[in-house]
Amino acid sequence: MTAPREVAVVGAGAAGLHAAEALRRAGYDGRLTLVGAEPEPPYDRPPLSKQLLDGRLAPEKLALREPAALEELRLDLRLGVAAERLDRGARTVHLADGGRVRCDALVVATGVRPRRLPGAEAPPPGAHVLRTLADALALREELRPGVRLLVVGGGLLGAEAAATAVGLGAEVTWLVSAAAPLAAVLGAETAALLTGLHREHGVRIHRGAAAAVLHRRGRAAGVRLADGGELAADAVLMAIGSVPATEWLAGSGVPLEADGGVACDARLAAGPGVWAAGDAASWPDPRTGRRRRLEQRTNATDQALLAARNLLAGPDGARQAYAPVPYLWTDQYGLRVQAFGSPGGADRFELVDGSLAEHRFAAACLREGRVTGAVGIAAARALRGLRAQVAAHGPWPPAATGPEPARVG
Known part of the structure; x- marks a missing residue:
């Protein structure tokens, strides 16, 4: 399937929206359906626990795109209705309201639901x-x-x-x-x-x-x-915690992990014509060989862009493996903490700038002598400098600093 006529993206959060946008930017001109269980157009979730919760942001300010930008995508937008079942043989997504969405290719971006x-x-x-x-x-x-x-x-x-x-x-x-x-x-x-x-x-x-x-x-x-x-x-x-919102895929033949994550290959394919992106996607990390599933905002966007590109490449095209440097942030008490990779579980913490007492620092996080993560507050430049070390998973101290690899997406 090199030129799908109908693509469905199920999940209208950040991953779903970015997948739809990437398809259009890459020249896909066929029917494109975006299905979302919530009635609102795609919106940003990180502010829910912060600026929305304390009233600094009004709900409408969370929208990821203005209505005109959504119109330009020429979507068959199905909001306020959940996917209920996938019939892969008939290439059809059945919706909770009785509707059906025909698709030659499917992007699963339904995210997670809270425990x-x-x-x-x-x-x-x-x-x-x-x-x-x-x-x-x-x-x-x-x-x-x-x-x-x-x-x-x-x-x-x-x-x-x-x-x-x-x-x-x-x-x-x-x-x-x-x-x-x-x-x-x-x-x-x-x-x-x-x-x-x-x-x-x-x-x-x-x-x-x-x-x-x-x-x-x-x-x-x-x-x-x-x-x-x-x-x-x-x-x-x-x-x-959360569990992947993938119950609707039960019995479809789409492979699921024990926790409900969609079992993708390194290129985010979960079978012929099926792709996944965002919180529900599980894939083999090329650095470790172990399967991963990340519930992070930037991961959702990066996976969506790559899934869309690989979808359009077709089975004989040049598909790219997903090899991110995970990034997250959290805002608490006026401080923004940023982290690359996996700071948790480190056995060494090497300050490269500032100090924790000042609430301004950047640090490399090591496990068995290798850089597995980096974390910092108000030291963005120094922290960005550590990103390449996290990507390389190299020893500390680094022998030399080379150019930072390009970010996926």
Whole structure:
């Protein structure tokens, strides 16, 4: 299939939108359908836990494109309707509203859905997740001075939401299972800095595991802990991770990993005519040989661009393998932390600029003598200089500094 007449992109987030744009930019002129389960046109998710949650941004400011730009893409735009089933034999995506989308090629970009605690599968008032615009607006209604918010989950989403909520005057308890929350993502040193800032700003950090959401008078009233204890709250945010939103692919023949991720090859193909990009895509990392699935904003964009290019290249064309240098950022207490690669799990932390005490630094993160990640705050130039070392996965100190490899996309 070198020239598909009909392409469907299922998932209208950043990955889906960028895939559609890349197809049009590359000259694809056929029918292009973009399916999204949410009613809103494609919008940016990172601000949900920060600028949208604290009211600095209005919902309409999250739109990734103006209406005129979407019009120029000439999309068959199906919003507010989820994909229900893929019939690969008939090359048809069946939608929840009974509609059908015929496609010669498919890009899966449905992302992830949040995990929930027992007792909140059908969430009562006061029990929240934070994945969609509607989720963020519902949580924002709860955040007023003096409200007791319990944030469950020690990852970046929970940390950002806790920082935002305490800034709005909420009494925040952050329930984490690890002794050093965020260390697995940002490394021990940066995690310790951020954890200290949380405490300085009044966030109470409680170590334990949540077993279920408690109910009182029809509302969430806290959580029951695995050790039998309880933590009371007026509202609960469950930030306990996500699972790929790929149930609609069950029985289709599209290969899925044990966690539900779409099992792609190194070029993001998941079978003849099927591609994946974004949070749900799993692919073999050419540097390590191990399969990876990244829930990061820049990864979603980069994968979408490459999946679109490889789709149009056809089976005999020059398809490119996906070999990114992962990048993430988080904004907490007025600081922007940026990271390349995998700072978590490092056994050495080498400062190359600034200091942690100043809240301005760049550092290389090493494992067994090789650079596996880099992390920094307010030291963008020095951090960018470390990116090439992360990409090379080379020894430290580097023998020489060569030109930085071009970024995918």
